[in-house]
Amino acid sequence: xxxxxxxxxxxxxxxxxxxxxxxxxxxxxxxxxxxxxxxxxxxxxxxxxxxxxxxxxxxxxxxxxxxxxxxxxxxxxxxxxxxxxxxxxxxxxxxxxxxxxxxxxxxxxxxxxxxxxxxxxxxxxxxxxxxxxxxxxxxxxxxxxxxxxxxxxxxxxxxxxxxxxxxxxxxxxxxxxxxxxxxxxxxxxxxxxxxxxxxxxxxxxxxxxxxxxxxxxxxxxxxxxxxxxxxxxxxxxxxxxxxxxxxxxxxxxxxxxxxxxxxxxxxxxxxxxxxxxxxxxxxxxxxxxxxxxx
Amino acid sequence: xxxxxxxxxxxxxxxxxxxxxxxxxxxxxxxxxxxxxxxxxxxxxxxxxxxxxxxxxxxxxxxxxxxxxxxxxxxxxxxxxxxxxxxxxxxxxxxxxxxxxxxxxxxxxxxxxxxxxxxxxxxxxxxxxxxxxxxxxxxxxxxxxxxxxxxxxxxxxxxxxxxxxxxxxxxxxxxxxxxxxxxxxxxxxxxxxxxxxxxxxxxxxxxxxxxxxxxxxxxxxxxxxxxxxxxxxxxxxxxxxxxxxxxxxxxxxxxxxxxxxxxxxxxxxxxxxxxxxxxxxxxxxxxxxxxxxxxxxxxxxxxxxxxxxxxxxxxxxxxxxxxxxxxxxxxxxxxxxxxxxxxxxxxxxxxxxxxxxxxxxxxxxxxxxxxxxxxxxxxxxxxxxxxxxxxxxxxxxxxxxxxxxxxxxxxxxxxxxxxxxxxxxxxxxxxxxxxxxxxxxxxxxxxxxxxxxxxxxxxxxxxxxxxxxxxxxxxxxxxxxxxxxxxxxxx
Numbered sequence: 200x201x202x203x204x205x206x207x208x209x210x211x212x213x214x215x216x217x218x219x220x221x222x223x224x225x226x227x228x229x230x231x232x233x234x235x236x237x238x239x240x241x242x243x244x245x246x247x248x249x250x251x252x253x254x255x256x257x258x259x260x261x262x263x264x265x266x267x268x269x270x271x272x273x274x275x276x277x278x279x280x281x282x283x284x285x286x287x288x289x290x291x292x293x294x295x296x297x298x299x300x301x302x303x304x305x306x307x308x309x310x311x312x313x314x315x316x317x318x319x320x321x322x323x324x325x326x327x328x329x330x331x332x333x334x335x336x337x338x339x340x341x342x343x344x345x346x347x348x349x350x351x352x353x354x355x356x357x358x359x360x361x362x363x364x365x366x367x368x369x370x371x372x373x374x375x376x377x378x379x380x381x382x383x384x385x386x387x388x389x390x391x392x393x394x395x396x397x398x399x400x401x402x403x404x405x406x407x408x409x410x411x412x413x414x415x416x417x418x419x420x421x422x423x424x425x426x427x428x429x430x431x432x433x434x435x436x437x438x439x440x441x442x443x444x445x446x447x448x449x450x451x452x453x454x455x456x457x458x459x460x461x462x463x464x465x466x467x468x469x470x471x472x473x474x475x476x477x478x479x480x481x482x483x484x485x486x487x488x489x490x491x492x493x
Numbered sequence: 494x495x496x497x498x499x500x501x502x503x504x505x506x507x508x509x510x511x512x513x514x515x516x517x518x519x520x521x522x523x524x525x526x527x528x529x530x531x532x533x534x535x536x537x538x539x540x541x542x543x544x545x546x547x548x549x550x551x552x553x554x555x556x557x558x559x560x561x562x563x564x565x566x567x568x569x570x571x572x573x574x575x576x577x578x579x580x581x582x583x584x585x586x587x588x589x590x591x592x593x594x595x596x597x598x599x600x601x602x603x604x605x606x607x608x609x610x611x612x613x614x615x616x617x618x619x620x621x622x623x624x625x626x627x628x629x630x631x632x633x634x635x636x637x638x639x640x641x642x643x644x645x646x647x648x649x650x651x652x653x654x655x656x657x658x659x660x661x662x663x664x665x666x667x668x669x670x671x672x673x674x675x676x677x678x679x680x681x682x683x684x685x686x687x688x689x690x691x692x693x694x695x696x697x698x699x700x701x702x703x704x705x706x707x708x709x710x711x712x713x714x715x716x717x718x719x720x721x722x723x724x725x726x727x728x729x730x731x732x733x734x735x736x737x738x739x740x741x742x743x744x745x746x747x748x749x750x751x752x753x754x755x756x757x758x759x760x761x762x763x764x765x766x767x768x769x770x771x772x773x774x775x776x777x778x779x780x781x782x783x784x785x786x787x788x789x790x791x792x793x794x795x796x797x798x799x800x801x802x803x804x805x806x807x808x809x810x811x812x813x814x815x816x817x818x819x820x821x822x823x824x825x826x827x828x829x830x831x832x833x834x835x836x837x838x839x840x841x842x843x844x845x846x847x848x849x850x851x852x853x854x855x856x857x858x859x860x861x862x863x864x865x866x867x868x869x870x871x872x873x874x875x876x877x878x879x880x881x882x883x884x885x886x887x888x889x890x891x892x893x894x895x896x897x898x899x900x901x902x903x904x905x906x907x908x909x910x911x912x913x914x915x916x917x918x919x920x921x922x923x924x925x926x927x928x929x930x931x932x933x934x935x936x937x938x939x940x941x942x943x944x945x946x947x948x949x950x951x952x953x954x955x956x957x958x959x960x961x962x963x964x965x966x967x968x969x970x971x972x973x974x975x976x977x978x979x980x981x982x983x984x
Contacts, residue, residue: 338957447755474650
């Protein structure tokens with residue numbers, strides 16, 4: 200992205216990971232090239248290693264209890280703040296979406312708008328999840344009995360190839376809204392918009408470690424995801440059949456909740472992606488009994 | 494009819510405690526000498542020749558001969574369920590409901606027979622099969638009957654849910670008929686068809702349920718029942734014609750099933766093991782808590798996946814609580830499952846008894862102190878284990894970490910709520926948890942921090958068709974019962 204404007208050399212951004220609220224490089228020191236549609240160099244991004252992934256999970260684990268215990272109202276305001284910050288950086292986001300030459304400006308604007316609106320949608324879900332997905336159960340006895348959705352804990356998100364930003368955000372937003380903390384692998388094909396989301400996050404009062412973003416090679420990192428016992432769930436889009444199977448097999452040992460087919464629902468489909476069904480992969484239902492009377 | 498014989502000697506002397514006279518259940522229950530499979534609405538012979546005996550674990554006497562289903566039998570059962578799916582999934586929801594209501598009513602009518610059969614084949618006390626298992630079975634069908642025509646309201650945001658197809662359901666031996674109901678009722682309500690495999694030691698009530706389906710004129714093939722052991726179960730869940738797998742049983746087998754389904758599009762729900770904590774605070778109503786601990790661990794001989802097998806006592810009440818618990822435990826009556834005064838029946842199988850006994854040995858070897866109930870002699874035949882608790886248990890001990898699936902409790906202490914929470918959650922399982930305190934704010938705080946699917950506060954081991962049941966972590970995937978349980982059977 201180097202170009203000269205008014206005889207002044209542009210200062211280029213170093214694209215880094217987003218982990219524990221900071222922007223480190225990969226511990227491996229490796230990078231990947233991002234090129235435009237014609238193969239011209241556009242940027243370097245970090246090629247995350249297994250160790251980076253583990254570090255990110257560790258950062259997320261530290262943030263989990265705090266994020267879960269915040270009120271829905273508070274989480275909602277933070278997600279709304281993310282949307283505010285994304286709106287401010289809209290032109291920048293549009294540029295990153297166009298980097299790889301896979302979409303036109305019009306399409307990029309559309310995806311950006313859609314992404315911001317999705318954040319707004321889930322900002323509103325935070326204090327409604329329990330009402331809509333929980334209930335009091337009318338048991339046949341003198342007991343108060345209620346089922347409450349709870350966050351699973353640390354969730355890994357694998358972004359799809361297409362909809363580099365909307366796909367990623369559509370999975371991250373419901374995870375965060377329902378009180379989970381996230382380690383996300385941004386789109387390998389176009390990592391820049393996903394990484395930019397980290398910068399949005401960093402200025403949105405999102406507590407450190409609640410969202411962690413890694414760039415790198417999907418095939419390299421996938422085998423280390425579902426085998427990590429610190430995770431409670433994995434959701435993914437854009438995986439091959441073999442990768443889906445492998446991910447599910449990897450998760451068997453800890454019986455991790457794995458949903459590798461999130462892209463079954465088109466990310467542009469608001470009917471699904473703004474509905475409570477989008478929240479369901481990220482919750483666990485807890486049922487509480489207490490005697491009444493006596 | 495029940496018979497209580499008042500003429501038998503009730504007392505040996507004025508000095509000894511009064512003993513209960515035997516009060517055995519005497520209703521005759523007809524059991525065929527051999528059973529086939531239930532496929533396509535008919536009882537048919539297995540295509541193989543292999544059979545095994547199902548015994549009464551309280552006497553070790555054979556009750557009947559059961560077929561071991563082979564690959565061809567599974568093919569036939571799945572084909573029958575597939576054929577029936579076309580009609581059943583298109584049956585008007587209110588009509589499906591009426592079938593399920595009919596089944597619920599018929600179960601209520603035949604409750605006594607089913608309870609006796611359950612206790613004979615499985616070893617559980619008649620008091621439990623009569624008062625807990627069978628009423629819940631009927632309720633489960635009745636509750637789910639009402640869902641048939643309301644499924645569009647079951648899953649928020651999903652206004653047109655569809656059935657999945659053919660469900661392979663594999664159930665355990667601890668609540669044989671109740672587990673069959675937990676599996677079959679929601680599957681049918683959602684418009685699916687079923688191939689069910691009961692556990693090999695407890696096939697009789699499932700086969701009796703098949704008779705009830707016949708009586709209720711449930712369309713042929715909607716439910717098929719194949720009997721057999723682990724290999725039959727494997728053939729069933731791995732069958733290519735199956736769309737959905739639902740399993741209740743051990744975590745070990747659950748993982749094998751999850752692995753075998755990983756490369757398929759089969760939907761999977763698993764209700765697996767547990768090592769559930771039961772936390773008693775010093776401010777609890779102690780006598781109620783003692784009763785709660787008794788039902789948490791000695792209900793159904795401890796053959797309960799959600800049994801409260803780790804008791805955490807606040808340190809200051811440890812000695813007094815253990816004293817009262819021991820007093821209460823010694824009052825438990827172990828023996829004939831068909832006796833209405835029996836509290837603890839027979840261990841389900843010789844194999845399970847061996848496993849429990851090996852844990853008792855481990856407990857002693859690892860330095861814990863073992864206390865067991867009852868001076869009374871146990872019956873000579875059958876499989877029996879005295880209700881047991883261990884004190885001075887190290888958190889790292891085998892008996893504090895592994896699921897025993899027997900009447901064995903590990904007692905430990907804690908000093909602060911924080912420590913109780915941390916130790917209670919320190920398990921790969923997360924099925925249930927018990928909390929005993931009279932302080933409401935503490936109930937909610939602890940309950941919200943337990944990593945478990947079912948939290949019993951000032952109670953334990955309560956079940957209801959309207960209440961979702963299922964675990965966090967390695968205790969499984971999905972819920973059964975209530976509105977949340979329906980999601981497991983809908984696309």
